[in-house]
Amino acid sequence: MSIRVKILGSNSAAPAHKRHQTSQLLFIEGQMYLMDCGEGTQLLLKRYHVKIQRIDNIFISHLHGDHYLGVMGLLSTMHLTGRKKSLNLYAPAGLAEIITLQLKHSETIFNFDINFVAVDPTVNKVVHEDDFVSVSSIPLNHRIPCGGFLFSEKPKKRRINKEMLPAEFSVRNIIKLKNGEDILDQEGKVLYKNEALTFPPKRIYKYAFCSDTKYDESIIPIIAGVDLLYHETTFLEEHMDRAANTYHSTAKEAATIAKKANVGKLLMGHFSIRYKDLEPLRQEAQTIFPNSELAIEGEDFILDDIQ
Numbered sequence: 001m002s003i004r005v006k007i008l009g010s011n012s013a014a015p016a017h018k019r020h021q022t023s024q025l026l027f028i029e030g031q032m033y034l035m036d037c038g039e040g041t042q043l044l045l046k047r048y049h050v051k052i053q054r055i056d057n058i059f060i061s062h063l064h065g066d067h068y069l070g071v072m073g074l075l076s077t078m079h080l081t082g083r084k085k086s087l088n089l090y091a092p093a094g095l096a097e098i099i100t101l102q103l104k105h106s107e108t109i110f111n112f113d114i115n116f117v118a119v120d121p122t123v124n125k126v127v128h129e130d131d132f133v134s135v136s137s138i139p140l141n142h143r144i145p146c147g148g149f150l151f152s153e154k155p156k157k158r159r160i161n162k163e164m165l166p167a168e169f170s171v172r173n174i175i176k177l178k179n180g181e182d183i184l185d186q187e188g189k190v191l192y193k194n195e196a197l198t199f200p201p202k203r204i205y206k207y208a209f210c211s212d213t214k215y216d217e218s219i220i221p222i223i224a225g226v227d228l229l230y231h232e233t234t235f236l237e238e239h240m241d242r243a244a245n246t247y248h249s250t251a252k253e254a255a256t257i258a259k260k261a262n263v264g265k266l267l268m269g270h271f272s273i274r275y276k277d278l279e280p281l282r283q284e285a286q287t288i289f290p291n292s293e294l295a296i297e298g299e300d301f302i303l304d305d306i307q
């Protein structure tokens with residue numbers, strides 16, 4: 001599986017209607033990436049049987065409580081349940097100060113290191129890279145500094161065609177095949193053409209997470225063509241004044257961004273507590289961008305060639 005987005009929380013402001021504040025867990029090639037961590041996130045991770053010690057990277061978009069108040073609880077549980085492995089925390093600079101202050105007054109020293117990376121949410125630049133993915137910040141337009149995150153998969157290796165593979169093929173040769181090389185004999189003649197024993201690599205997917213923002217077309221060049229765009233849809237168009245005043249977006253506005261950016265699918269979330277029924281939000285978005293779906297808690301959104 002290439003990318004799986006698990007929705008943990010999709011509400012704005014406060015818990016309501018059995019919905020929780022923003023948090024999503026991304027799975028890429030077996031790695032987990034936590035995006036935003038509203039209050040109660042660790043309980044939701046438990047509900048969905050996620051092993052929290054396997055989370056090595058946490059990304060926080062901004063320092064409104066509905067996006068980060070769960071961080072301290074989650075880190076504390078990691079500490080109390082024996083974590084030793086270091087953890088990368090990507091967030092606006094103020095979060096390091098908040099965590100340090102809490103640790104100071106509880107006279108606690110975590111048993112693991114936090115590699116804190118201060119993200120400047122006003123610029124679009126790479127903040128994290130590993131073997132599988134590159135993550136860059138997306139400047140958003142919110143009441144306080146706020147940055148989304150663009151996850152771009154790295155190029156993948158060719159896939160072995162097991163049925164065609166000769167018996168007793170060495171691991172070294174399999175690695176060569178995955179890297180696109182032919183298998184040569186000692187004189188340098190081709191023994192096996194790569195294409196005869198492999199399938200092309202799986203395609204690369206991109207996921208953009210745009211947490212809190214008012215309508216702002218300046219993000220379009222950054223998110224253009226992504227396979228899945230999460231863009232907040234806090235309000236219906238009938239509450240557009242409220243959206244503008246609070247630096248949030250309506251469903252129609254998010255759908256307009258999705259359409260202009262030519263994305264594959266729009267994932268809607270950060271729902272206002274004033275809406276118990278989310279269906280009108282979905283319908284409003286779909287009038288502009290038909291492939292719009294609600295980020296319902298517990299659901300998975302999968303990007304893969306083979307589903």
Ligand SMILES: [Zn+2]
Nearest residue numbers: 012013066212
């Ligand atoms: Zn929010």
Ligand SMILES: [Zn+2]
Nearest residue numbers: 062064142212
């Ligand atoms: Zn906010």
